[in-house]
Amino acid sequence: WRKMAHWTNEAIKLLEDQTDDGFGVQNQKWLPSESMIPVLAAFLRKIEDDIPSKKQNDCHKKMRYWYWISALTNAYSGSSDSRKTSDYSTITEWFKNDKTPMIISSVRDNFPGNIDLYSIEKKNSSNFRAIISLASLKGSKDWTQGLRPTTQTSSSKKKESIEVDHAFPQSIYKNIDEHNESILNKILLRWHTNIEKSNKKPSIVLEEALKIIF
Secondary structure: OOOHHOOOOOOOOHHHOOOOOOOOOHHHHOOOOOOOHHHHHHHHHHHHHOOOHHHHHHHHHHHHHHHHHHHHOOOOOOHHHHHHHOOOOOOOHHHHHOOOOHHHHHOOOOOOOOHHHHHHOOOOOOHHHHHHHHHHOOOOOOOOOOOOOOEOOOOOOOEOOOOEEEEOOOOHHHOOOOHHHHHHHHEEEEEHHHHHHHHOHHHHHHHHHHHHHH
């Protein structure tokens, strides 16, 4: 029990890590799938306990392939224990050799053409949340503060909640653009910025932001 608790904590730390080594999850709200945590924890334990040190980096890379592919394809949306068991068996076997399993190659070899970003709209979906994490990892910044979400603070120096909102406001563009709800029209903002942005056009918001930042 203590071992599993330890590796679960390590998995959560990795999920929340905002560096290139982590998965960029902002908080529990933006976790692609809780079902992935025990599998991720099991992979971390396997790599640490059973894989020679010289091969561990390669195994971590393979584990990352599993994570992002699973998250971006909604593989763990309502997944059963059989999926967790199957993935664990498949990926740990991959740790031993260089034969890429089908669950990885079928997505990786056709990426990104097989991911329809226009159709990703639901905030509670795994792929939506995964892309939010990727945006954070790649340096997405609040429009008015010019800082990454993890360093957004209010004037009182307190951390503010992170929100995802439309770049082109729904109130203006909903009936003009059929993809208004797409992840392609979403941005990471702190709560205060979202209130200030309201339903303004992005050209106006950016003009105001440039005056504040520069």
